[in-house]
Amino acid sequence: MTDRTVSARPHAELARPGSSEEALYWLRDTLGTVAPRDPRTRRLGERRYRLELLAELCDRDTFLLITSWLGSEAVPAVTSKQAYADDIRLWAGVARELAGHDRFFVGAITPGIIETWTKTQKAQKKAPRTINRRLSVLTALADYAKWKIKDQSIVSPVTKHDRPRVDPRDETTATPILEVPEFQAVINAAETPQQALVPVLIYTLAGRVTECCTAELHHLKTLNGERILDLRRKGGKGRAFPLPKRLGDLIDAAVGDRTDGALLLNDQGNPMDRHAVDRLLTRLGQAAGVLGDRDLTPHVLRASKLTHMHDGETPVEEIQEYADHAAIETTLRYIRRRDGSARKAKHAAAAVAVYDHLVDRFTTSKGTP
DSSP states (O other): OOOOOOOOOOHHHHHSOOGGGHHHHHHHHHHOEEOOBOTTTOOBOOOEEHHHHHHHHBOHHHHHHHHHHHTSTTSOSHHHHHHHHHHHHHHHHHHHHHHOOSSBOTTSSOHHHHHHHHHHHHHTTOOHHHHHHHHHHHHHHHHHHHHHHTOTTOOOSOOTTTSOOOOTTOTTSSOOOOOHHHHHHHHHHOOSHHHHHHHHHHHHHTOOHHHHHTOBGGGEEEETTEEEEEEEEGGGEEEEEEOOHHHHHHHHHHHTTOOSSBSOBOTTSOBOOHHHHHHHHHHHHHHHTOSTTSOOOHHHHHHHHHHHHHHTTOOHHHHHHHHTOSSHHHHHHHHHHHHHHHHHHHHHHHHHHHHGGGSHHHHSOTTOO
């Protein structure tokens, strides 16, 4: 595991795998591509497969361990696999900068490096949630390595003392919510049915962006006269969603005569990935004049739908089921802010009754009888 002299797996091996490497080929496509940023110039380079970048950054044994880890159900969601791969690339850079390791390996990041890195992140005003997420990747990798290799001496370099405290009720970094008129303004900003379908579908299903982007036309079915969308949700869970008639009408207008391919296409007829959806929603949000200087994201639409369900007095257990949250605590993060704001407003209003008549002499304009 500590042999760092093994050269990176050749590009050709990943580009044209044989039948025995079909699993590696699948993982390469699942992790997808990214444009790595030059650490010195901060410029983005050409897009490359994440798996190829990991092959160049890790020693051979660690590369094989990471492919096993990311390809397993230990990391079930595609977005998590991609985010973990990106975080490992980050830690490989930290290991090179702070310890001089040419290649990343389990054990390359020591507790001393963690302490230095964490302090640097705080000095750069990085969000506590972001710091914790990146630290968690190291712990998850160490736990998987301990199980996979059957080596109980492998321990995470991260301790509870390294993790910054995260306030679960911190509203300054919380996902903003669109009110109903604001969401309607976003739809009105769309110029084509293809554009309108993106926010409408995500909002209606309270869907995650990758779930909606992977939906294809063959996932649309009719059962007992009712249109159904078979949606593959986070963790590979299959869910059948009955489609309201008006959503079905919009889908028909957006799809036209097509019978196969992706459900969501841009105006040029190309399948939309999460980046294309982000760009479209940002544009629609700006045109609608919502959220001020913050971008409209798919997660905003998802949080808005779940919050609107709570506003309509839907039981929290139903909201949890609709969102496909494994833990109800996750659901509560969406709606507790609304409750908290209402309670704060109520208590503040009650305070006014105590001093209302006493502040008149300070607030009444001079000369006003």
